[in-house]
Amino acid sequence: MRFFRIQKYDNSAISQKKNNAGRNNTGRITIAHQGGGHKQSYRTINLQGTAPKGWIIGLEYDPNRSARIAKIGYLENNVLKFYYILAPQNLILLDQVETYSKKSVLNNAFQFNVKKQIGSFYKLTEFERGDSIYNIELWPNTGAKLVRAGGTFAQVLNKDKNFLTVKLPSKEHRLIPIDCKACFGSLSNENNRTTNWKKAGKSRWLNKRPTVRGVAKNPVDHPHGGNTSGGCHPVTPWARLTKGRPTRSKKKINKLILKKNSR
Numbered sequence: 001m002r003f004f005r006i007q008k009y010d011n012s013a014i015s016q017k018k019n020n021a022g023r024n025n026t027g028r029i030t031i032a033h034q035g036g037g038h039k040q041s042y043r044t045i046n047l048q049g050t051a052p053k054g055w056i057i058g059l060e061y062d063p064n065r066s067a068r069i070a071k072i073g074y075l076e077n078n079v080l081k082f083y084y085i086l087a088p089q090n091l092i093l094l095d096q097v098e099t100y101s102k103k104s105v106l107n108n109a110f111q112f113n114v115k116k117q118i119g120s121f122y123k124l125t126e127f128e129r130g131d132s133i134y135n136i137e138l139w140p141n142t143g144a145k146l147v148r149a150g151g152t153f154a155q156v157l158n159k160d161k162n163f164l165t166v167k168l169p170s171k172e173h174r175l176i177p178i179d180c181k182a183c184f185g186s187l188s189n190e191n192n193r194t195t196n197w198k199k200a201g202k203s204r205w206l207n208k209r210p211t212v213r214g215v216a217k218n219p220v221d222h223p224h225g226g227n228t229s230g231g232c233h234p235v236t237p238w239a240r241l242t243k244g245r246p247t248r249s250k251k252k253i254n255k256l257i258l259k260k261n262s263r
Helices: 200-205
Strands: 014-016 041-043 054-060 069-076 079-086 105-107 110-112 121-123 132-134 144-146 154-159 163-167 173-177 181-184 257-259
Touching: 054 079, 144 181
Parallel strands: none
Antiparallel strands: 014 041, 054 069, 069 079, 105 110, 121 181, 132 154, 132 181, 154 163, 163 173, 173 257
16 A cells, blocks of 8 residues: 655635624624524535545534535645535445546447446436436536435436436426536435424524514514414515415526426
8 A cells, every 4th residue: 555745734625604693794684593603614515526536534514504524535746635525325434436427338239337436426417217316517517506405315217318307305307408417326414304403502503593483572573563363464574475475486487397396
């Protein structure tokens, strides 16, 4: 086994994160229920699939997202560099992760696909029907936009010359251009939805302030306030209808959505 003498360590993937507590430059609250919380650093996640090939050197918790992240290390000019990716399930240390697309091998008019490694980026042309994928691009070389939450995955339903049909976690069926990239597997932290924080203090650590019911406020603070038992439809603090009213414009039609979600 060959050993390298590392002269320098690159730590550019981690940066400081400023907490504005939901306030703008004048100090007024513009986003409710934010403030406080533990000091956090931001880990830059590689969503493009353009970084060099490397090995898993650590699986870490990221306070900025629900999925776990994996640290990928590689050597460049005798300098140890690393970057982060979203960690899939069943990923272990020292696994090799590739961020470029392999091409299938043709032999005697039969097509044999190279075995795919979980956590690696591939072009959508290399996925088959029934594969689980995540970290999906909407348009080529724009970075992953879909299926990035903990424990989620999309399922490949069909493939044609120009598009791949996938079933998203929201049960939506969508066409995605075949030149886009995605990762093979399903994301880690599948128990994210069932996590019990057990006490209010955990919410405060995560930069979340208490939410007060509208009926418990004064009339000047909320339309539901004033010691009444209701009498109107549920509304927001700005008197807009909530709980069930569609907010998506009917004029905007996306032809790539074959079946809308069940919400």
